[in-house]
Amino acid sequence: MKNNRGEIKNETRKIIDLIKDYSYSIQYISLAFGVLATIFGILIIVFIRGIQFSGFLVLSIGIFAFILSLVINLSSIKKAIFSSRGAYGANTIFILIATIFILIAANSVIYILNDRGSSPSWFRSDLTASKEYELSNQAINAIGNLKEDLEVFIFLRSDSSQDKLSINRTEDLLSEFSKNSNKFNLTYKHVDPDLDPNLASSLNVDRYLAGRDLPVLILKLKESQRISYVVGKDPSEAIDVFSEKDLISALLVVNQIKQKVVLFLSGHEERDITSVDKASESFGQAKISLERDNYIVNSVTSDELSRILLSGDRESFPAALIIADATDEILTSEQNLIQEYIRFGGNLMLLLEPDSPPSLSNLVSPWGVVAGNGTLVDTASYVAPNIQFLQIKDSNLQIPDHPITHNFDVMYFPGSKFIGLSLRPDEIKITQNGRPHIKAEPIAYTTLNSWEETSNESINFDGESELAGPLPIILAVESIAAINESPVLNERGDYVTSKLIISGDTDFASNKFLFSAKNEDLFANSINWLTSDVELISIRPKIKVFRELVLTQDERNFVRWSGWIFLPVISIFLALWSWWRRR
Template identity: 25%
Template sequence: MNKPINIAGLAGLGLLIVGALFYNIKGRLTPSTAGLLLGAGALLLIYFIGNFRLLKAKLSQRSTRHGLNLVLMTIIVLGIIGFVQIIATKRHIRYDLTENKRYSLSPQSQKLLSSLPEKITVLCFYTESHRSKPIMEELMKQYEYYSDKFEYQFIDPDRNPAQARQYQLKSDGTAIIIYQDKTESVLSTNEEDITNAIIKVTRKKSRSIYFTTGHGEAGIDNTDKDGYSLAKQSLENQAYQVKEILLMREKEIPTNCDLLVVNGPQTDLFDEEIELITQYIDQGGKALFLLDPSPASELSRTLERYGFEIGSDMVVDRFSRIMGGDYLIPIVTKYHDHDITKGFTIMSFFPLARSVKVKSSPGEGITASILAETSSDSWGETDRAALERGEAQYDEGKDLKGPVPICAASIIELDKIARKEESPTAAEKEEEEPAASGKKARVVVFGDSEFANNTYFAQVGNSDFFLNAVNWLAQEETLISIRPRSPKSTPLTLTASQGRLLFWLPIVILPGLVIVIGSYIIIHRRRRG
């Protein structure tokens, strides 16, 4: 009678194994899998009932109890490990201990992913032998970690030629970013390129930025050291349309102008041009002024109505000399609390800068804020002749004592602004069109334009500071952050003696110690035995 019962037990165990395999393969409990598991349970129950006395006798033995305790402890440990693994899979945390956060996304990418309104898909067309596939896989895991609305899929274009043709694939190693009905191709494994592509496809509309020309400003297409081609390229990477405008030819600022940039005019603007700019701002426009220590006095006086005080000085900074730079290239490490500089801790450089203060009483409806200051070892020098002779020194009551503000921002509430012009008569009021309630203009002023040219744009925090100001003015706050950096190479350089030590220690010395200690223990035990 025991033989059929034992066969039933073996059959039940076999059905249990087959049912577990089917469940893992299918990923869900199908009717056939449930039938197998129920059959296994019934057969095992018959086995245990038929061998109840034998099992009871076995359990009463000391060796069996110890074995069961071992099995129970093993099951508990495996259960704890499995539970921790499930939690880690659902809610895992990554720690990046590399110096330049090589295995973490930049704050801008993280911020962009956390604000995704809808699902975004990345199709990575990589063959199995492509050398960059492992790099792309790791990068995609990082993107997926920061957003549940980000998903990706790797496709071998050789095995799936139809999908490759569908997206007009031209080369192996291409990522297709898909958002709603928009697509963008990325041919690299660079985080900056992927993040910029996500910005382009998720942007609701393309914003236009106009740079003024005609007064010696740096050209946006100029690739020389004084040009703005790098700044233009960075703006275009974030889906901005960047153009130039000659104000003397215009009757008004174009209606599609989302931001007007006056970048370092070397001569004063004409009255007609200043009038165009003030009309644009007074209608809710956004403007960025990069003003070098040059004679643009009329423009400086115009900016006073928006809460700024532009100094007729040049910033001298002894701290920059200590850091190995020029004393006329102040280093900025102190940033005030503002949306543009939130979380900004990177130093920036401003060659040949002037002071930009905010008025203590800017007027009703104007909120002006300082963004950045130089060190306490700096001052605003007003004696240009002394600067040219190399004899500049701080003069109490004449020069501006540091820290010197060199950048400020202003928000102008147009329905509250106190205008300098006389109030219109009642009849004139009736003829005027009502102002848009709650409409606000934004203005940012830097006391330098060279910090964003091709020479200094990529230096430390300069590009981030410039782009953050542009994004704030264009009301693209989700793009304000620190942008992706190129991976920093940190090779380990060893001397000849260090190289020999690195060979002998793990290859010879440590294994040798293990052999010696093991041999001693074996000999000692044999002698005692």
């Protein structure tokens, strides 16, 4: 019995000794397996979504193997920690943990200050090339005029990835407004009108859309319950469906700052301002553009305009009158009415076409403005194949510097007539203090290779009967008196000033061409200049600089795997090699 017990003890010692002999290898095999399994499991979870459960399983096995290696090697770990080399390693780990903690704390403080919006001006800086996240002074002033808390509702469907991107961009813009609102809270919330139809109905979203499927911002003051709204652009056409200028205009309305009235003359077969069909020649989109600039926009007949002027009510006096391609003759009595409106300090935008009736150009003849009789042709700058479809480019020196066209690059005019001034500079009267009665500035020209084509049969330049370019297309006129008339002073002792915009083309602002190049800005800036809303001219949409890195599939794979796999593996290998040498 003793011999048998002795043999069993000997066998047990042999097994234990054998395990001890191989424990060194088992420890490091378990460690290596645990690390590799953990990395492999994480890669499966992140990149192979279809088998995420398997990834979690591999990750669990890897973590278990890693912990097992630590338990097996517990005594060695204790010795290593309490040795001089271990103290050095523990000190390194402590410094690493402290650095990570300091970085987390610093980032938390920065996030809290940035989110509260109470950080000093030097704390936040827009480093983008076009300063697309920096608010203008007009925006800061509009936010400062808030007298109570404001809620903003973003009504935008979230059906597609494009919709979601537009939501994010809108929230980014509103976030900047919110951070700069220090006196009162400016909060915002996204609402899908399909998921929350009751809220959409209570805020009358359908009334603002008028049947259009577009995003809407509703601004609502919490105490007074005053509401203003902004109709945005189609997310399928542009991810920035709302602009800074849109929000400023809405803030001006909700703060009860007076809205100016812009009227479209009707009754002479002018362009329709109710249709928003982008394939049509109507002016519905132009109307929306003006409404975004905080204008009240309506149509008016000559009789209605006469009653407005006779009432003497300054509140209803239109800030600008637009005549968009009237195809019927305007009666002499109506011409006199419109001219009297201008003399009273009214502002006129007159949009002509090559075949417009003569009575339209007669409207502005007292101010020395004349219109051509033919169609402009430009063989150097046009939209092929139609040489009458004018392309006006700053690179061709066709756009003089003017507040309306500042920083413009391209505009399109699908058929225009010549607009000019019949007066020479020495024929324009000047006041005693040196102010001219009439100041006219062309804001768009044709090139040297252009002329006014008067023939309906062929397009060939006739040097004897046709005008050669460059020729003005649009004229901006500022006047304190018509020809042979004297300036009039208002109650403040200032000259009564009128402004005119006369364009040889109407189609540039139609639904069909309004969104081509800078055409929309040209139309909106012209009205802002007429009504002296110079600040709104400076708040045009910021240019988004294209900075996308375009890669082929092979290049994309190289960048992906070198960043995600290659560099971390090299770092781990160098760490293990350094440890092996120093062990």
